[in-house]
Amino acid sequence: MVVWCPDWPVVATAAFHRLPVDERIAVTDKGLVFACSAAARADGVRRGLRLREAQARSPRLRDFALDTVQVARAFEPFIAALEEMSPNVQVVQAGSCAVRARGPRRFYGGEHAAALAFLERFAELGVTDARVGVADGLFAADQAARLPGVDLIRIVPEGSSPEFLAPLPLQLLQEEELSLLLWRLGIRTLGEFAALPAADVRARFGEPGARAHARAAGVDPRLVVPRVPPQLRESVIGFEPPLERIDQITFSIRAAAERFVAELTHARLVCTELVVEIGTERGESRERSWLHPRWFSAADVVDRVRWQLQGGSAIESALSAPVTRVRLIAETVDDSAAHETGLWGSGSEERVHHGLSRVQSIVGHEGVLTAAVGGGRSPRERQVLVPWGDRVETRAGRAVSGREGTVPWPGSLPPPLPTTVFELRRPVLLVAARGESVEVDERGELNGEPVRFSETGASQGLRAIEAWAGPWPVVERWWDARASRRLQRVQVVDADGSAWLLALDDGQWWAEARYD
Structure with a gap:
């Protein structure tokens, strides 16, 4: 039995942004x-x-980037509800899960009665258009749940899966290369593919083709593999009556924070990402994820709650009503063995982490900043200062980490990047062979080859240029006449072997950085 919620990524995203x-x-x-x-x-x-x-097709369309963690987290209550009604639930993907039909059929008195009970439970949780498919195999049951129609429950009789799958298109196998090749051979449906001899399919297409052939024939050998329910490590502190002062709240959660960390320690785990959720008597709820360079101690947990209550430029505004509860969730945990103190004591890096975290607890979340590389087109723009322990935020507002990479910046400087970036760009002089200043015309071409260069911007002390490259145009906000900006970049190497990054802005050459 497969329970499927149509358009689940849309449903989860709309619920997160509070949209219908x-x-x-x-x-x-x-x-x-x-x-x-x-x-x-x-x-x-x-x-x-x-x-x-x-x-273009839908001018009023509202688009949101896919957040797989958010979509999966929103489906967790539905999985838990299904596990209460039937054990051994397999999560096929966010919005779809499967169970073995034998147990629910015996308990509820039939497959249709069991499917109806599942749909009623999902409707209580807010999803009224969920569908259930029942068939001999996992693939056939999934297609029965997803097949368009008015019926929310579709049961394929036992032994009839091959006939049910036969008229369906090949694209449902989700094997792009195999489907394209079979299409060229004149095979259009799953039934036509299933009619091919299994031995010939295995010899021609290998093991992946044999597995796809078994699914198309309705003899999917895959079994329902139940998930291991994750152990939610959290702590909820309620206040009655609600508290209004920050010092009262932080004092009240101190013991709970110590128990929260002690439970993780007992399980030989440490928390590296903490989610703090704060609720008020008005029904408001504020949630924020906090990172730590090492792992959270009880004092670190209390500090994060205090910073979130205080608010700031990088944090959501402080709450406007008394606080009724604080919820602490260990979003990301790690084995404590990977964070043990070395045999000869803590290294210099760990002492730096400890010292900066201690200073941050005194001066506040934004009192200790660290330099990081963010998004931008010029080297100066890519210099970002972020609070110690936080992710880097690019100028586009998106978090950047080693796993996510950076957002595209058309016109940005390609690697290798310069090693010395000037805090304030310096005016320089770039001249051609006849002594005139080098300029760039409307077609992006230089009026003369650069031959001499002065890093001070004065005509004295000109040095010969050994090599140069460019120009490369940079156009920003071309749609806004007031805020638009157009630059021309050039790289030059002077007689001393120093490489410079120059930019022509409004008729003046500037040195933005140097390659050391």
Whole structure:
């Protein structure tokens, strides 16, 4: 039995942003539509479309980037509810899960009664259009749940999975190369593919082709593999009556924070990412994720709660009503063995972490900043100062880490990047062979080859240029006449062997950085 929630990425994203599901919403991944709402599909938006084409078809479309963690977290209550009704639940993907039909069929008195009970439970949680498919195999049951129609429950009789799958298209196998090759061979449906001899399919397409052939024939050998429910490590502190003062709240949660950390320590775990959720008597709820360079101690947990209550430029504004509860969630944990003190004591890096964290607890979250590389087109723009322990935020507002990479910046400087970036760019002089200043015309071409260069901007002390490259145009905010900016970049190497990054801005050459 497969329980499927249609358009789950859209449902989860709309709930997170507090939007109605009937709006025109698209969830995008890498510039393509990953999922869309029914209203967006009515305008012609389809999965796989480029975002601009989708916006052209539906001008009122609201697009959001796919957040797999957020989508999976929103589905967790539904998985837990299904596990209460039937054990051994397998999560196929966010929005879809499978159970073995034998147990629910015996308990509820039939497959239809069990499916109806599942749908009623999902409706209580807010999803009224969930569907259930029952078949001999996991693939056939999944297709039965997803097949369009008015029936929310579709049961394929036992032994009839091959006939049910036969007229369906090959694309449902989600094997792009195999489907394309079979299409060229004149095979259009799963039934035509299943009619091929299994031995010939294995010899021609290998083990992946044999598995796809088994699914198409309705003899999917895969079994339901139940998940291991994650142990939620959290602590909830309630206040009755609600507290208004920050010092009262931080004092009240100190013992709970110590127990929270002690439980993790007992399980030989440390918390490296903490989620703090604060609720008020008005029903407001503020949630924020905090990172730590090493791991959270009880004092660190109390500090994060205090900083979140105080608010700031990089944190959500302070709450405007008395606090009724504080919830601490260990979002990311790690084995404590990886964070043990060395045999000969702590290293210099650990002492730096400890010292900076201690100073931060005294002066506040934004009192200790660390330099990081962010997004931007010039080396100066890519210098970002962030609070100690936080992720780097680019100028576009998106968090950047080693796993996510950086957002694209057309016109940005390619590697290798200069090692010395001037805090204030310096005026310089770049002249051609006849002594005139080098300029760039409207077509992006130099009026003369650069031959001499002065880093002071004065005509005295000109040095010969051994090599140069460019120019490369940088155009920013071309759509705004007041804020638009156009630069021309050039790289030069002077007679001393020093390489410079120069920029022509409004008729004046500037030195932005130097390659040491």
